[in-house]
Amino acid sequence: MTEHPAGYLFAYFTSATEADGEQVRFALSTGSSPLNWTILNDGSPILDSTVGEQGARDPFVLRAAGLPGESASYYLLATDLCIARRDPATAWEDSVRTGSRSIVVWESDDLMSWTHPRLVEVAPPNAGNAWAPEAIFDKASGTYLVYWASTLHSPTNDPTRVPYHRMLCANTTDFRTFTPARVWIDRGWSVIDATVVEAHGFFYRFSKDELSADSSSPDAKFITAERSDTLDSEHYTVIATGIGKNELVHGEGPIIVRGPGPGSWFLFIDEFGHRRYTAFTSDSLASNTWTPITAAMPQGASHGSILALTAEEYTQLEHLADN
Structure with missing residues (x-):
């Protein structure tokens, strides 16, 4: 992670109601603050998926670890999902039962020129989908841990066993071949949209709780924060639940980034169907308090990711913004 970011790159998609809404767009922070953004490429997609379902939602950009042989x-x-290409009456139901079990992968040397997309199957045969893939390098194993949400269906299609989203994970060194998928989060109900950041000897994990929101589950449909000293542990310690519930109608797609100043962190939560991304701040990842803060996010930006940039990276992308 960049300790003192010079700026930030925001990768996101917009909406299934736009012809090209389910493709990857970029925005560059205005200076070193992740609270104001300049949209790149006049708001048109930077990357278009031509593989699989020909949609690219929930983009996650990460810096390579520099492994031997890593190009x-x-x-x-x-x-790998394009809701706009599906039957509107059954699009979401079908997408979690018979959706793609693959993810879309691009590579780059400079964040400006990218390879053609490739499709890589990561979810097991009984999975109904593979949503919101992310990855983090695990120094302990010398591999990337890739994680995503999948529904897992009964091998016998037992109608009494309702499938729900679990977070699955697998390891890779090249984003081409992966270890068999395994369950990483299973709370007995749907959990999606996990994201992880490493700091101060711990891995901090933020995810969306998908329980039905009622009096028995007041923190449902918001963000849960946990931490562990082991990345792929199945037993993280809960720090906070219901993050965002006093400010948002509901929230998903959390993004966590280090601020430009010492000890500052920003959490962005997608209030889908309403204001979209809303910003919160805290001086500690171990805190159970996140304070709303005003941010001018790209209009319509949906579930995405933010990469902290070095001064050299920021200058390169700044030139792209000027062209």
Whole structure:
């Protein structure tokens, strides 16, 4: 992670109601603050998926670890899904039962020129989908841990066993071949949209709780924060639940980034169907308090990711913004 970011790159998609809404767009922070943004490429997609379902939702961009033989400097992962190409009456139901079990992968040397997309199957045969893939390098194993949400269906299609989203994970060194998928989060109900950041000897994990919101589950449909000293542990310690519930109608797609100043962190939560991304701040990842803060996010930006940039990276992308 860049300790003192000079700026930030925001990768996102917009909406299934636009012809090209389910493709990858970029925005560059205005200076070193992740609270104001300049949209790149006049708001048109930077990357278009031509593989699988020909949609790229939930883009996640990460810096390569520099493993031996690793040719890429950056990767971008995305959900292989295009709701706009599906039957509107059954699009979402079908997408979690018979959706793609693959993710879309791009590579780059400079964040400006990208390879053609490739489709890589990561979810097991009984999965109904593979949503919102992300990755983080695990120094302990010397591999990337890639994680995503999948519904897992009964091998016998037992109608009494309702499938729900679990977070699955697998390891890779090249984003081409992966270890068999395994369950990473299973709370007995749907959990989606996990994201992880490493700091101060811990891995901090933020995810969306998909329980039905009622009096028995007041923190449902908001963000849960946990931490562990082992990345792929199945037993993280809960720090906070219901993050965002006092400010948002509901929230998903959390993004966590280090601020430009010492000890500052920003959490962005997608209030889908309403204001979209809303910003919160805290001086500690271990805090159970996140304070809303005003941010001017790209209009319509949906579930995405933010990469902290070095001064050199920021200057390169700044030139792209000027062209």
